[in-house]
Amino acid sequence: MAGQARKVMDQVLASGRTYLMEHESKAVLESLGIYTTGAGLARSEDEAVKLFQSLASPVAMKVLSPEVVHKSDAGGVKLNLEDADAVRRAYREIIRDFHDTGLVGVSVQKMARPGLEIIVGVANDATFGPVLMFGLGGVFVEVLKDVSFRSIPITESDAQSMIEEIKGHALLEGYRGHSADIAALKQLLLQISDFVMNNPDVSEMDLNPVFLYPEGYTVVDARIILGEPRAEAPASARLDLHDLFYPKSIAVIGASGTPGKLGWNVFTNLVSHKFPGVLYPINPKAKDICGIKAYPRISAVPAPVDVAIILVSAGMTPDVVEECCKCGVRFIVVESAGFAELGAEGKKIELEMKEIADRYGVRLLGPNCSGIINTHCSMVQSIGLVDALGKGNIGLVSQAGVCAAGMLWGLRLIMDFGIIATIGNKLDINETDILEAVSKDENIDVICMYLESVKGGRRFIDVARQITLEKPIVVLKSGRTDAGKKAVASHTASLAGNDQIFSAVFRQSGIIRARDYEHMFGLARAISKQPFPDREGVFIITYAGSLGVIAADAITDNGMRLSELEPHLKERLKRLLPDYVCGMNPVDYTFSQDADIVKKTIEIGVESSDVGSFIVVLQAEILDSYVDALKSIDYKGKPIIACVAGKEFAMQDVIKMESAGIPVFSTPEEVADALAIMYRHNKRVKSEM
Numbered sequence: 241m242a243g244q245a246r247k248v249m250d251q252v253l254a255s256g257r258t259y260l261m262e263h264e265s266k267a268v269l270e271s272l273g274i275y276t277t278g279a280g281l282a283r284s285e286d287e288a289v290k291l292f293q294s295l296a297s298p299v300a301m302k303v304l305s306p307e308v309v310h311k312s313d314a315g316g317v318k319l320n321l322e323d324a325d326a327v328r329r330a331y332r333e334i335i336r337d338f339h340d341t342g343l344v345g346v347s348v349q350k351m352a353r354p355g356l357e358i359i360v361g362v363a364n365d366a367t368f369g370p371v372l373m374f375g376l377g378g379v380f381v382e383v384l385k386d387v388s389f390r391s392i393p394i395t396e397s398d399a400q401s402m403i404e405e406i407k408g409h410a411l412l413e414g415y416r417g418h419s420a421d422i423a424a425l426k427q428l429l430l431q432i433s434d435f436v437m438n439n440p441d442v443s444e445m446d447l448n449p450v451f452l453y454p455e456g457y458t459v460v461d462a463r464i465i466l467g468e469p470r471a472e473a474p475a476s477a478r479l480d481l482h483d484l485f486y487p488k489s490i491a492v493i494g495a496s497g498t499p500g501k502l503g504w505n506v507f508t509n510l511v512s513h514k515f516p517g518v519l520y521p522i523n524p525k526a527k528d529i530c531g532i533k534a535y536p537r538i539s540a541v542p543a544p545v546d547v548a549i550i551l552v553s554a555g556m557t558p559d560v561v562e563e564c565c566k567c568g569v570r571f572i573v574v575e576s577a578g579f580a581e582l583g584a585e586g587k588k589i590e591l592e593m594k595e596i597a598d599r600y601g602v603r604l605l606g607p608n609c610s611g612i613i614n615t616h617c618s619m620v621q622s623i624g625l626v627d628a629l630g631k632g633n634i635g636l637v638s639q640a641g642v643c644a645a646g647m648l649w650g651l652r653l654i655m656d657f658g659i660i661a662t663i664g665n666k667l668d669i670n671e672t673d674i675l676e677a678v679s680k681d682e683n684i685d686v687i688c689m690y691l692e693s694v695k696g697g698r699r700f701i702d703v704a705r706q707i708t709l710e711k712p713i714v715v716l717k718s719g720r721t722d723a724g725k726k727a728v729a730s731h732t733a734s735l736a737g738n739d740q741i742f743s744a745v746f747r748q749s750g751i752i753r754a755r756d757y758e759h760m761f762g763l764a765r766a767i768s769k770q771p772f773p774d775r776e777g778v779f780i781i782t783y784a785g786s787l788g789v790i791a792a793d794a795i796t797d798n799g800m801r802l803s804e805l806e807p808h809l810k811e812r813l814k815r816l817l818p819d820y821v822c823g824m825n826p827v828d829y830t831f832s833q834d835a836d837i838v839k840k841t842i843e844i845g846v847e848s849s850d851v852g853s854f855i856v857v858l859q860a861e862i863l864d865s866y867v868d869a870l871k872s873i874d875y876k877g878k879p880i881i882a883c884v885a886g887k888e889f890a891m892q893d894v895i896k897m898e899s900a901g902i903p904v905f906s907t908p909e910e911v912a913d914a915l916a917i918m919y920r921h922n923k924r925v926k927s928e929m
């Protein structure tokens with residue numbers, strides 16, 4: 241049957257068109273087993289009447305012309321025609337109004353009985369390829385743009401979440417006694433996804449509207465637009481980047497003995513962090529740098545080099561890259577800037593470098609990056625000077641160097657990174673390659689990413705989806721404004737904004753999208769230090785009633801709830817509470833709150849099967865006094881986050897608390913947001929397992 245669909249499309253292409261008119265589009269859909277009203281083609285009044293009689297129902301008649309894309313806007317749709325006279329009149333009017341539009345004829349089709357209007361569509365995204373769209377029709381899509389997207393192909397759970405994700409979702413479940421056949425809708429989404437996978441030249445589709453019924457659906461209008469066949473993604477060779485992250489030897493080309501120069505910074509970082517492998521400073525004018533013997537050029541180095549870091553000016557890089565390749569260097573990290581980010585001239589140099597590296601099969605990171613930090617092998621390649629770092633379990637992949645290493649000065653005091661990889665212009669090794677490599681590292685438990693673009697395309701989704709089942713990924717994606725939107729024929733394509741697609745793709749892969757830096761690193765702190773909540777109930781302990789109330793509101797806003805202690809635990813808690821404390825959750829100890837009572841209260845909460853997580857609101861002025869007590873509790877796998885108003889004025893104690901493994905946030909809203917994100921992530925992972 242699918243062969244029939246191809247045949248219709250090939251005929252359209254053979255006639256020099258790429259736009260399938262309604263009757264052709266519906267023929268394609270029918271042959272895939274998708275239900276439509278059908279659309280008979282009438283070329284004369286008599287043919288129209290004959291079709292009407294054969295349908296034995298009121299009919300709709302519509303203009304069929306390759307030049308009329310939006311038929312009703314042009315006045316080319318006549319509805320509810322109930323007798324032969326009306327059919328003849330409609331036929332004559334359409335001919336009269338559209339005779340000079342390359343008219344093919346008039347379609348005659350059954351009037352579909354009214355149902356819930358939805359839209360299903362396909363657009364082509366520049367980064368991820370074909371995407372599927374779903375939404376409620378009419379004002380929901382026109383005005384509210386309440387639609388959801390997923391990259392094609394979709395899975396059944398994608399179809400489910402696409403449906404659940406739209407704001408008007410409740411309308412599908414039941415509204416004024418009507419409900420919709422969700423199973424049939426899911427099936428339709430999956431069929432369209434399959435169809436697009438099997439036909440790489442389908443570039444846009446609109447099924448708009450589809451009428452959805454308590455049982456089944458019918459496609460009322462359809463258009464399909466063909467384009468250049470999508471290139472099959474090249475089966476990418478799996479990159480083994482292990483030695484890029486754990487090299488035994490590093491050459492720094494452009495290392496310098498002059499403080500202030502970038503070549504000095506990079507080399508000093510390697511030396512001061514005590515990189516255990518062999519270092520080769522390359523500088524034609526120096527005998528040694530930081531007391532380490534220098535070589536005039538990479539070819540003069542007497543032993544094999546795993547990683548060469550290049551810091552020479554952009555124009556010189558192709559020659560240096562070639563020399564590195566000839567000497568058997570395995571990985572090249574180009575930290576110099578002045579390439580594609582500056583324009584065409586820089587782009588040309590990049591391509592030259594890429595051609596050379598490809599020719600030798602050498603993998604290249606950057607250019608315009610700040611190298612790699614791997615605290616677990618004491619390797620810091622950053623362009624900026626970096627102070628002592630702890631060895632942690634957070635991975636950070638950043639497109640921009642400054643946004644990673646540049647923020648370390650403060651961050652390193654409250655969170656420990658394992659690997660920080662900057663990827664710059666992603667000339668060769670892209671974000672997906674790095675993500676895959678970092679995720680495989682056993683020292684890493686959570687991955688943050690700062691991205692401005694994605695080069696890996698669909699592979700990014702497939703790789704990330706797999707990773708998030710084991711290790712959470714938090715992404716901050718910038719560049720949200722939609723520049724250079726081109727004119728498109730389908731409704732779906734006009735709605736498929738770049739940022740919507742990114743959000744959809746992140747959801748599809750289980751990636752947590754952060755709002756800003758503070759959010760990303762806050763989540764990373766919470767996730768790297770604490771287990772995931774495995775139930776919705778939250779137990780709140782506070783010294784300030786107001787902050788307790790705010791926290792209770794915030795957890796509710798985030799889809800969590802206050803936990804309810806079992807009666808025997810309530811009894812235990814009552815014995816602990818001073819007379820003036822009445823609430824059981826939030827428990828408000830007022831200013832008499834101290835470390836001992838908080839500890840005892842948490843220990844009661846730990847026993848409750850309804851407590852999934854803890855929020856403790858602590859006084860900034862005595863934060864220090866809580867550190868040891870909170871550290872000593874056996875939480876039995878339940879997470880805790882501290883909320884400290886004014887924490888920025890008690891930084892020394894915040895650092896102590898964070899070092900004890902307890903994340904500190906400023907507001908109850910931030911805490912509730914983090915716990916809810918962690919809870920939902922955990923729930924998703926469990927459901928996908």
Ligand code: ADP
Pocket residue numbers: 277300302309310311312313317319349350351352353448449460461462
């Ligand atoms: P276009 O989108 O090109 O303007 P449509 O074929 O979608 O034209 O028709 C416009 C509207 O007319 C539809 O949204 C639907 O409400 C109604 N309509 C069209 N065809 C039928 C049909 N066969 N049965 C019931 N209603 C229809």
Ligand code: MG
Pocket residue numbers: 448449461462
């Ligand atoms: Mg339509």
